[in-house]
Amino acid sequence: MANMIVAGNWKMNASKSAVTEILSGLKQGLVGTSGAELVVFPPFPYLAQVQQELAGTSIRIGLQNVCAAPKGAFTGEVSLAMAAEFGVTYVLVGHSERRALFAEDDAQVAAKYVATQAANLTPILCVGETLEQREQGQTLAVVNAQVQAIIDAAGADSFANAVIAYEPVWAIGTGLTASPAQAQAVHQAIREHVAKVAPVEAASMKILYGGSVTAASAAELFAQADIDGSLVGGASLQAESFLAIGQAAQ
Ligand code: PEP
Numbered sequence: 671m672a673n674m675i676v677a678g679n680w681k682m683n684a685s686k687s688a689v690t691e692i693l694s695g696l697k698q699g700l701v702g703t704s705g706a707e708l709v710v711f712p713p714f715p716y717l718a719q720v721q722q723e724l725a726g727t728s729i730r731i732g733l734q735n736v737c738a739a740p741k742g743a744f745t746g747e748v749s750l751a752m753a754a755e756f757g758v759t760y761v762l763v764g765h766s767e768r769r770a771l772f773a774e775d776d777a778q779v780a781a782k783y784v785a786t787q788a789a790n791l792t793p794i795l796c797v798g799e800t801l802e803q804r805e806q807g808q809t810l811a812v813v814n815a816q817v818q819a820i821i822d823a824a825g826a827d828s829f830a831n832a833v834i835a836y837e838p839v840w841a842i843g844t845g846l847t848a849s850p851a852q853a854q855a856v857h858q859a860i861r862e863h864v865a866k867v868a869p870v871e872a873a874s875m876k877i878l879y880g881g882s883v884t885a886a887s888a889a890e891l892f893a894q895a896d897i898d899g900s901l902v903g904g905a906s907l908q909a910e911s912f913l914a915i916g917q918a919a920q
Contacts, residue, residue: 672704672707673705673919674705674706674876674892674898674899674900675706675709675833675900676703676706676709677709677711677760677794677878678708678710678711678905678907678912679732679765679880679902679906680710680712680907681767683907684712684716684907686719689716691909692907692908692912693723693729694723695913696729696913697724697729699910700727703913703916705916705917706916706920708728708729708730708916709731710729710730710732711731711734711762712731712734714733714734717731717733717758718756732760732761732762732794733753733760733761734762734765735762735765736748736749736753736761736763736782736786737782738781738782738785739785740785750791751789754789761786762793762835763794763796764776764783764795776815776816777823779795779816779819780820781823784823784828792831792832792833793832794835794878795816795817795820795833796837796901797813797817797834797860798816798839799813800812800840801840804840810856814859814860817860817864818863820832821867825868826871827868828871829864830868830871832875833875833876834860834875834878835877836856836857836860836877837881837901838881841880842880843882843904844881846881846882847881847883850890850894851894853879853894854894854896857879857897858895858896860896876899877898878899879891879899879900880900883900883915884905885914885918899919902915
């Protein structure tokens with residue numbers, strides 16, 4: 671079984687033809703990626719196409735965002751039951767773009783996390799500090815508070831079926847990557863924070879690093895004791911660069 675997860679967040683990018691191009695590239699280039707479970711997070715309209723094109727492969731499908739409510743008058747939202755019909759396995763909750771651009775707070779993120787687990791899907795909880803918070807020495811306090819909001823709402827043992835993605839906001843889409851030592855320090859702190867209340871779950875839970883990861887930076891990041899893969903944005907839009915990150919997990 672793959673030890674790592676390499677997850678590609680396409681954000682609001684792609685087209686029907688781009689989906690086919692990326693996925694056919696991924697399917698042809700899987701050799702050497704067995705160290706990582708590969709997951710793609712397409713925009714909602716392409717879920718059916720992605721499900722069809724990935725049928726019979728080991729590549730998993732994720733959702734970039736979800737509505738915590740089961741159904742009804744929530745114009746523009748997508749439910750977990752809908753996602754499940756398209757073979758979705760993972761759901762991103764609390765991505766920094768959702769927090770910053772769509773004003774999602776810890777309570778909304780927790781509701782999405784709880785609903786995702788109740789639907790038997792796996793949340794990937796995104797946490798991370800801004801540059802200002804890092805410069806003020808608040809990184810661990812900010813990240814641990816984001817994790818604590820989930821512990822309060824769902825219990826620390828919920829991390830038996832969840833993944834955490836540490837994504838410093840200043841590294842997302844900027845070309846800046848946390849150094850392996852900076853990332854490892856935060857990953858270790860997150861694991862220790864969860865271990866205070868759920869040591870077994872903390873030891874086995876996967877913590878991904880995200881923030882301008884490329885094939886060039888991936889191997890050294892993946893060599894860190896508490897880094898279990900990556901959440902990749904820009905580099906997931908080309909099969910070649912995404913596969914190279916997957917190969918770095920070998
Ligand atoms: C992301 O969106 O989660 C991300 C890490 O993006 P990028 O790799 O482009 O920084």
